[in-house]
Amino acid sequence: MNSKNHSAQKGLFHRLKAGLSKTQSYFGQNLERLLRKKKIDQEFIQDLEEVLITADIGFKSAMDLIDRVQGELTRRQLTDSTAVQGQLKEEIYKILREQERPLEISDTFPFVIMVIGVNGSGKTTTIAKMARKIKHEGRSVLLVAADTFRAAAIEQLEIWGRRVGTDVIKQRQGGDPSAVVYDGLHAAKARNLDTVIIDTAGRLHTKANLMEELKKVCRVANRVVPGAPHEILLVLDATTGQNGLAQARLFHEALGVTGIAVTKMDGTSRGGILVAISRELMIPLRYIGIGEAMDDLIEFDARAFVDAIL
């Protein structure tokens, strides 16, 4: 790694750490307080369970983690809390590493990303942040305003488009989202653009007709660009905790989600939700959002994440 790269990496880690500071101070410090107890006994294990569960790691994942740590404890006879902490960190890392799979934009032309999620989860903001990243990597991007439902959704995407420097394909509010997608993909082909990101209206995962609408968008996309959408990115708001898992399951059942972005990690002290998402959904974790600004989206890196919170 050259020195410029090295300092860029360092800068990124500092931002990640700042973004995760609520989780770090709640989860990390609770854990440290617990680990100051020198004796590793049944009471210790129960307290550890509680710390993990209140961090939103989830009941099942917490039990799993404790089993793994206890297994190591007896095998290697770890008796001091430093060793327990080290082992716990390693086991969390192993779970997260499984889903550390960054989005690879292949040379499929154009590469089409459809972004979905419940109302207000952070879809449009995440799209803007991704567009900026992709442009930085030297690829062209076109945004498609397929949220034709919410008032001012189109304008919001246009404002982001201007800031990032990408065109936005739109139609009138109230129109058929598939029609905008049809237009958008033809425009991308005609203009030789590399990447298309489709913004969709927020919807409850429990509304079957709205899920059908997204399926139709997929069918239309696939007709214009075979294989599209190449990525169905589900945006989950970290502050919704375990409810996010339920949302994800239903979206996944209906559409086959290929990647997840977890937003608002900066707004929660329960960043352990990422462990539950990773272990229970088995869907690649692409990005985490750590703020409202354009640079506040970070490619998920399991090692950096555990280092930042513990």
Ligand SMILES: Nc1nc2c(ncn2[C@@H]2O[C@H](COP(=O)(O)OP(=O)(O)OP(=O)(O)O)[C@@H](O)[C@H]2O)c(=O)[nH]1
């Ligand atoms: N703190 C913080 N706020 C975020 C993050 N991502 C998005 N937001 C904020 O969340 C709010 C909703 O974001 P949008 O991008 O409009 O969400 P959306 O999913 O497109 O919303 P709808 O289109 O209404 O469904 C905005 O105020 C964003 O600034 C994040 O990572 N951290």
Ligand SMILES: [Mg+2]
């Ligand atoms: Mg939106």
